Each structure stands twice: as C-alpha cells, then as structure tokens.
Amino acid sequence: MKIRFLSLALSLAAAPLFAQQTPQSIADAELPSLLTIYKDLHTHPELSTHEERSAAIVAKELKAAGCEVTERVGKYDKPSLTCFGVIGVMKNGDGPVVAVRTDLDALPVHEETGLPYASTVTTKNDAGQDVSVMHACGHDIHMSTFIGTARALGKLKDKWHGTVIFIGQPAEETVGGARALLKDGLYTRWPKPNYVLGLHDDAEFPAGQLTVTEGYVYANVDSVDVTVKGMGGHGAYPHKTKDPIVLSAEIINGWQTIASRETNPHDDVVVTVGSIHGGTKHNIIPDEVKMQLTVRTYKKEVRDVVLAAIERIAKGCATAAGLPPDKMPEVKVRQDEFTPATYNNPELTKRVTAALKAAIGADNVVPKDPTMGGEDFSEYSLPDHSIPAMMFSVGAVDPAKVAESKKPGALPLPSLHSSKFAPVPEPTIRTGIIGMTSAVLDLMKR
Numbered sequence: 001m002k003i004r005f006l007s008l009a010l011s012l013a014a015a016p017l018f019a020q021q022t023p024q025s026i027a028d029a030e031l032p033s034l035l036t037i038y039k040d041l042h043t044h045p046e047l048s049t050h051e052e053r054s055a056a057i058v059a060k061e062l063k064a065a066g067c068e069v070t071e072r073v074g075k076y077d078k079p080s081l082t083c084f085g086v087i088g089v090m091k092n093g094d095g096p097v098v099a100v101r102t103d104l105d106a107l108p109v110h111e112e113t114g115l116p117y118a119s120t121v122t123t124k125n126d127a128g129q130d131v132s133v134m135h136a137c138g139h140d141i142h143m144s145t146f147i148g149t150a151r152a153l154g155k156l157k158d159k160w161h162g163t164v165i166f167i168g169q170p171a172e173e174t175v176g177g178a179r180a181l182l183k184d185g186l187y188t189r190w191p192k193p194n195y196v197l198g199l200h201d202d203a204e205f206p207a208g209q210l211t212v213t214e215g216y217v218y219a220n221v222d223s224v225d226v227t228v229k230g231m232g233g234h235g236a237y238p239h240k241t242k243d244p245i246v247l248s249a250e251i252i253n254g255w256q257t258i259a260s261r262e263t264n265p266h267d268d269v270v271v272t273v274g275s276i277h278g279g280t281k282h283n284i285i286p287d288e289v290k291m292q293l294t295v296r297t298y299k300k301e302v303r304d305v306v307l308a309a310i311e312r313i314a315k316g317c318a319t320a321a322g323l324p325p326d327k328m329p330e331v332k333v334r335q336d337e338f339t340p341a342t343y344n345n346p347e348l349t350k351r352v353t354a355a356l357k358a359a360i361g362a363d364n365v366v367p368k369d370p371t372m373g374g375e376d377f378s379e380y381s382l383p384d385h386s387i388p389a390m391m392f393s394v395g396a397v398d399p400a401k402v403a404e405s406k407k408p409g410a411l412p413l414p415s416l417h418s419s420k421f422a423p424v425p426e427p428t429i430r431t432g433i434i435g436m437t438s439a440v441l442d443l444m445k446r
C-alpha cells in the first residue's frame with residue numbers, strides 16, 4: 001500500500017516534468033555531458049578514412065540513446081581500407097523515414113588555437129609523411145550535435161512517429177565517405193529515407209544563429225589534370241622548340257574566358273589552376289608542363305559546357321602554337337574525385353526553415369549565400385535529387401568577434417580549415433541540437 005502510494009506520488013510528480021520536455025530543455029540538460037564528449041573528440045581528431053575512435057564513440061552514444069547500431073559500414077573503392085561508417089536506427093512505429101548525417105573526420109592541420117583542449121595529435125598520412133591533425137572544420141561540433149539530437153529524439157518519442165536513420169559518415173574531407181556508405185547498401189539494407197538532413201558549422205556567423213540556403217548551396221567539384229606537351233630544347237634557341245610554358249600561359253588565360261564569355265553570367269563558374277609544374281633549369285625549354293585544376297559549377301549542363309571548353313581551348317591553343325596532332329594536350333577529368341553539387345530541396349528548405357524559426361526565433365535564422373565549396377552530403381539525395389535533402393549551418397563564432405570583424409580595417413575571422421578556427425562549443429552545440437531536433441520533429445510529427 002505504502003509502495004503503491006509512493007509510486008503514484010512519483011508518477012504524478014514525474015508526469016508534468018516529462019510533458020514539459022522540449023528540444024530546448026533536453027539540450028540544456030545534456031549540454032554538460034556533450035561538452036565533455038566534444039572536448040574529447042576535439043583533442044583526439046582522426047584523418048579521413050582513419051576515424052576508428054570517433055566512430056566507436058558515436059556508435060556507443062547512439063546505442064545509449066536507443067538506436068540499433070551497425071558499425072564499419074561502407075565500401076571504399078580501395079578494398080584495403082576499412083570504412084568506419086556508423087548507422088543507427090531509431091524506430092518509433094509507422095511513419096516517415098528521416099536520415100540525419102554527421103561527418104567524423106578531421107584535417108592534416110597543426111592546431112594553433114591555444115585552447116586548453118587543443119589537439120597535439122600527429123600521425124602519418126597515407127603518403128607516409130608526418131602530419132598534425134586537427135578538427136579544423138568542426139566535425140567534432142557536428143558529432144556532438146548529432147549525439148545530442150539522438151538523445152533528444154529518444155526522449156521525445158511521444159512527439160514523433162516513424163524511423164530516424166542516424167548516419168555517421170567517414171571521409172568527408174577527402175570525399176568518398178557518402179559514396180562508400182551508399183555502395184554498401186545504405187538505402188537497401190536500411191529503410192530509404194523520405195528526407196535527409198545535415199548540418200555544418202559556420203566560421204562567419206555568430207553562435208546562437210542558424211543559416212539556411214535554398215536551392216544550390218555547394219558546388220559540383222571536378223579535379224582536372226592537364227599535361228601540355230611541347231618540344232623542348234635550349235632556352236637560347238626558342239625558334240627550334242615548341243615552348244609548353246608559353247603555351248600553358250596562353251591556355252590558362254584562355255580558360256578565364258569560359259566564365260566571362262561562354263557561360264551565362266547568371267551561372268556560377270570557377271576555373272582555378274591550383275598547380276603548375278614544368279621545367280628544371282633557367283636555360284632549358286622543357287618537353288611538357290603539368291597542371292591541376294579545380295572546376296566549380298552548380299548545374300549539370302553548365303558543368304558539361306565548362307569541362308568541354310577546358311579541353312577545346314587547350315587543344316585549340318596547341319594547334320595555334322603549331323603542335324602536331326600527336327602533341328595535343330592531355331585533359332583528364334578525374335571522375336573518381338567528382339563531388340556533385342549540394343541542392344537544398346526548396347520545398348523541404350521552406351518547411352525546415354519555418355520549424356527552425358519557431359524553435360530559436362525568426363531573427364536567429366538567417367539566409368546565407370551559396371558557396372562554391374564542395375560537400376559530399378550531396379550524394380544522399382542521389383544524382384536525380386529524388387530524395388529531398390537539406391543542409392543548414394550553425395553559427396560557431398563568439399558574437400563579439402563577429403561584430404569586431406565587421407569594423408573597418410579589421411582582420412578577417414579564421415575560416416574553416418584554419419589552424420586558428422576555434423568554435424565556441426556551448427551555444428553552438430546547443431543551437432545545433434535544438435535546430436536539428438526541431439527539424440526532424442516537424443518532418444515526423446504525430
């Protein structure tokens with residue numbers, strides 16, 4: 001009797017408490033433990049395709065939040081590599097399937113933030129060189145937010161129905177992680193999602209804000225290798241040679257007319273020659289020059305035009321220089337390194353934006369311009385964009401520093417990938433959890 005009375009009293013006391021749980025209250029309650037996880041992840045970054053420890057932490061936390069977890073998911077093109085993908089499934093009856101993605105990897109950057117929990121990790125990269133490792137892109141913020149979102153959705157099961165697929169993706173920075181997961185049956189071994197959501201931290205916007213972009217948000221990224229051939233000889237007798245260095249200079253200038261004269265001014269195009277190598281000595285005209293290009297576009301038809309123009313201009317300049325057909329430049333588009341453009345489905349973006357505004361206040365959800373950066377999050381919506389996907393950003397900078405950086409003559413803030421990028425974890429992770437949880441709840445509400 002006494003026990004029954006006590007349990008009744010307890011359940012009466014607990015009922016209103018449970019009913020009051022919100023993404024905000026759960027984010028507040030979970031924050032201390034998530035900050036511990038964040039600092040641990042930050043201190044122990046791992047390079048792309050080597051995310052064993054980070055993946056194990058994510059897997060353990062997803063299990064604790066109530067997911068069925070599968071580890072070591074993913075098949076890379078290189079079979080000797082283990083893929084440390086983590087898939088967590090949280091079931092809550094019939095209903096929509098929504099996937100939430102985090103990346104797991106860090107970068108070969110020597111951390112210079114001076115933070116007490118800064119990384120001092122060094123390792124060997126895949127080429128055998130000694131490198132420092134740092135979470136310079138904030139994927140540790142993403143993992144902590146992701147774990148917090150899983151905890152929140154596990155506690156808010158009375159507010160949603162369906163299945164959430166939590167995707168812990170390795171190798172975002174080197175690209176290939178998302179493709180490896182899809183190749184290993186992400187959409188066949190587990191339910192195919194109706195929607196996919198992702199989040200990235202932002203090195204320009206203040207913590208406490210979320211930013212959204214509708215439509216294209218990140219670009220198609222193509223890597224192109226070009227070998228310009230010539231006929232080498234003495235630097236003093238250029239008339240007895242075909243100089244591939246002068247020819248390369250012409251080709252590079254010719255490529256700059258693609259964006260200015262060939263494509264519609266309203267279509268974004270970048271053609272950057274990031275590396276050029278030719279020759280060995282002052283007075284020798286070499287036989288060839290090698291170049292490496294990054295090419296950024298949004299639309300498929302624009303990409304096709306730009307890649308074709310790169311080859312046509314290179315060959316046209318070589319013909320104009322008098323090179324024979326067997327000495328035409330070789331232009332190789334590296335299909336294995338292609339990253340498709342990330343397209344934020346407009347309908348989904350409008351819906352999620354409304355949910356984000358309701359969760360953190362309309363003033364704190366701001367539109368952001370798209371960038372010509374790349375993200376393999378794009379893979380999840382499939383090449384035909386048949387799965388609506390959306391990636392939004394969470395401001396990660398101390399608001400006072402953002403204000404300071406806008407004063408005339410001020411230095412720019414450290415960007416993503418900078419050795420000095422130090423996101424402020426507390427409000428950033430809190431805002432990320434509230435945003436992502438509210439977005440999922442809206443898509444899966446009862």
Ligand SMILES: [Zn+2]
Nearest residue numbers: 137173416417
């Ligand atoms: Zn990055």
Ligand SMILES: [Zn+2]
Nearest residue numbers: 137138139200
């Ligand atoms: Zn990143």
